[in-house]
Amino acid sequence: MSRAYRITVKESETRNLKAGDEICTDLEILEILPPEDMATLLKEELKKRGFAEQEDGTMVRKDGDLTVKVDPCTGEVSVKAETEETINQEVKREATGFNDVGPNEKNLREKVKDQLKQDLDKKFDQEQSRLQGKATEALEKHLQELQPEISEVVNQVTRDALKQKAQQMGTVKEISEDAESGSLTIKVEV
Template identity: 60%
Template sequence: MSRAYRIRVRESISRELKASDEICSDLEMLEILPCDQMAQLLKGALAERGFEEQDGKMVRKDGDITVSIDPETGEVSIRSEATEKVDLEGAREGTGYDDVGPNEASLRERLQRELKQDLERRAEQQTQRLQGQATEALEKKLADMQQELNQVVNKVTAEALKQKASQLGQIKEMTEDPENGSLTIKVEV
């Protein structure tokens, strides 16, 4: 005669979830001066905006967003990272209709395996949600950074033009309108 029995299993997992997204592009700068001089001007302009030199690149971290610019090549990398610690728990019940013995152990193993798979799926869903947050943060930062980088390029270009003009001859007159970005330099050769 068979007996009915119920088995309940509980599992929990703890995970450190990580997600990131990155966009890379290049600064479009005119080569007015030799590359090394343009790189020095770019470094100076970026340092004024809070960038610090790390491994030959100018880097600024704003929360979970890291902006890295290589002054030699003009390569820009904007990276968004998000981390979250999750603790997931679950329980599962199953009913068997046999005498206690090998069937009980196989039922318990099957329930634990199904529960672990379920918890892994939930952790993956949390990771996908976190990935969406990282991408959204990157998209928000991208518009601000584009405007800021355009201002940096304009400043570097203006400074390079001033230096080039002084190399060509004596500067007689210079007018600069920062509002619209125009620069007029009259040089006597």
């Protein structure tokens, strides 16, 4: 006579998940002065805004999980969002077996354990996707805040370069700036 039995198998696992997203673009800076002079002006303006110079010459600013990196020589800007979480997942399954037919208890446990591993992997994949979405969302939000600041940096570097170029051309008689319209007038005596 066949006897039925039920087994319950539980698995839990903790993983440290990381996700990130990055976007790169180039600054559109007019070459008013030689490239090395324009790079120096850009570095100075970025330092005023909290960027720190790295060993490789790039300028970096960290805002929490976000990193903004500017290469003053090439004008390349990269914004990177990274997030990390330790996630604990637990799954449980029950199975029924019969002592005289089908797999024995040990084989049944192994089979259920394999299914649980697959279930855990699926859950962690879902968490990874959620984390990736969180990083992308943070990046998009930060880009909206960063765009006006980058435009201000480019405009300031352009103004400073024009002033230096005017001094190289002759004696500067008058400089007038209108912050509202963004106009800059320089009168030079050659």
